[in-house]
Amino acid sequence: MPSLVKYENGIRVIDTERKTSLIADPTTIATAKKNTAAIITHAHTDHAIAFPNEGIKVYATKIASELFSTLTGKKSKNTFFMEYNKEIKIKEMNIEALPAGHLLGAAQILFKTEKKNILYTGDISFGKMKTVKEAKEPEEKIDILITEATYGKPDLYFEPREKVKMKIFNWIVEKIKENNLAVINVGNMGPAQEIIAYLNEMLEINIYCNKKTSRINEVYKKNGVKLKYKKIEEIEEKIDPKNSLILLSRGEKKIPEKIIKEKIKVKRAIVTGQAARFNYTSFEKAFPFSMHANAKEIEEYAKKIKPNKIYTLYGFESELAAYLRKKINVDARPLKIANEKIHIEEFF
Ligand SMILES: [Zn+2]
CATH class of the missing domain: 3.40.50.10890 (Rossmann fold)
Known part of the structure; x- marks a missing residue:
């Protein structure tokens, strides 16, 4: 059981053998501090609280850090910058930031653990926009997709x-x-x-x-x-x-x-x-204009990526998981619920 993904006030990816653990978008400082480092996908404050905390090593894009400081007036501390499409190594774990649309500097995070590739979308939007790079799908085979579900309820209707x-x-x-x-x-x-x-x-x-x-x-x-x-x-x-x-x-x-x-x-x-x-x-x-993906867009993305397993998070997580199970016949469930079941480990 070399690695594990779980929700604990953020998305934790843990390499149990090498004792490295990363947390993406932590929502409490205390949990963030338990990890080797925190990764922040974008500057919206519900994802970015770790930026101004000296005690946490943070990885994020430079623009995300700038936007956070501008919005909150709080300076980023102990922050290392990631560039899109460039793999970096944090202790024994490789990660890569991919464009996520959504907001300038927003990134999806690809965790390349020893046995599994795990993709966390952060907040994501698809299609061409004037101000942000289009979300990019990873080249690697993805085993586990962790996707946002803010507007993941399939009966919410969004025009193009x-x-x-x-x-x-x-x-x-x-x-x-x-x-x-x-x-x-x-x-x-x-x-x-x-x-x-x-x-x-x-x-x-x-x-x-x-x-x-x-x-x-x-x-x-x-x-x-x-x-x-x-x-x-x-x-x-x-x-x-x-x-x-x-x-x-x-x-x-x-x-x-x-x-x-x-x-x-x-x-x-x-x-x-x-x-x-x-x-x-x-x-x-x-x-109804949104820079979050809707259920149909996430379905299309999942079809391209073909993960073995999907976890949903934020907003309509149960509805989106049920929709994806039905539509593309994939094992999908809310990350927070899966977390309570011990057999999450069977996927590793
Ligand atoms: Zn956001």
Whole structure:
């Protein structure tokens, strides 16, 4: 039994003989510290808490580290950078980061243990996007696939991303024609930049961003992503609804003072994958745009990779496991449940 994968406040891959263990995306510092090193797939804070902790050796892409520091104001410590498609050795274990789409600098992690190749997707999205590299499938035979399941419920319906982007564009044009100021709430790290880059190609308007989004935009620009935007602070005396769009963070309710005092008619929309699940009645429109893979996309990916075993994690893990068992006849189950059963070891 040379190696083992289990969920313990993060995805642990353990080489029991060589006493090396790695943990991907730990959610507690205490568990992270039990391991040789931690690997962080991307900068979203639910994956990235280990960055600022001196006591943990962290491996991540340079961009993930930059985005995390920019978002949280906390500096990464004891962090070693990984590059896409370059194998590195951590003690006795080889790992490789592969592009994951999703967010700039996001990586899937391929663990090459002595007997098994284990691929952990982190958060992943598929298809061509303007701001991120397309997710890449590994060249190696994969024995175990650990996949995210954020939107892994098969009855959640998502239109193709290009179509949703077009609908967002059409809505903005409609607001311009009505002489209403369009305000869109959107996740400020990932989706906001993708929407800005798309709209830059489609429209000659001023896209005004709040401070947080602006700071993240700058990291994207520094890393070669073209984005044209302005800061809300830059709004001069009068904002022209015919030439302007305001982007707010996803949960930001209040319209900035500068805009309210001008008594312009505002129309609001929200861009979030959650719009596939919930009604957003306080918005004129809710666009289900997500930079997470849906069940169908994960099914397609699993078909290409042909793993012997799939573990699901985050969100709709039971639903996705059941769907994959039925659709592609593969042994699939939620990682957290599998973890409680001792016979997980039979796979090694
Ligand atoms: Zn994420």
